[in-house]
């Protein structure tokens with residue numbers, strides 16, 4: 001598997017074509033591999049599949065896990081190749097954020113869904129500025145026709161969908177493809193951060209997906225939120241939020257009637273986990289999906 005480290009090396013691999021693209025921070029697990037397989041399905045007529053591996057410093061806050069984030073480029077490149085990647089793009093921090101050309105990595109205007117819901121935006125200040133900055137920069141460097149993102153980071157997905165809608169001239173025709181969250185057989189959403197969990201914490205972490213499943217069948221958003229809080233606290237999770245929101249805007253709703261999403265962020269000692277599911281029994285496919 002060819003690992004391109006510069007835009008020139010990447011361009012040599014892509015030969016002017018617009019790839020199907022999966023941006024990642026590496027430490028690839030089954031969830032990432034499913035995104036790569038989806039990109040492969042979407043890549044027709046010789047379209048290549050490009051996977052970026054870049055642990056982006058600007059989306060981590062002070063005290064977060066930037067330094068200890070798992071880095072395993074060789075194993076990742078092999079796994080990505082087996083899942084269908086044609087080229088790995090693993091740029092240096094200097095290549096993404098060149099000191100001499102700061103204009104190239106300007107933070108795009110953040111859409112409302114990145115600042116208003118008071119979910120990840122409130123608990124990780126600056127996070128979405130970093131995500132939008134790096135994703136915009138990667139889109140510029142890779143030039144994809146389609147990019148695949150998982151629903152696991154649901155607010156991130158909505159932020160990127162809106163950012164791309166706002167910047168149609170910058171990435172003409174770019175399609176954002178959603179992929180459902182991939183789960184372990186016991187329901188835990190796959191995440192690179194699951195590697196931090198000790199065995200007994202892992203059992204408590206299952207309360208998150210169980211709480212979300214309860215929300216699916218609740219009669220009202222309020223009832224869903226109460227049920228989720230109860231089960232999370234019983235399992236000693238420190239809850240950042242456990243809420244039901246409008247699936248598009250991520251703003252609070254009084255009743256089910258629009259597509260709704262239940263979202264949880266909770267901590268087990270020093271491991272912070274997030275997950276989400278459609279709520280209220282209604283939404284299986286958000287009509288606003290796929291910009």
Ligand code: PAF
Nearest residue numbers: 023024025056131134153
């Ligand atoms: O979801 C991730 O892994 C990251 O936030 C992303 C989209 C690759 C940007 O660094």
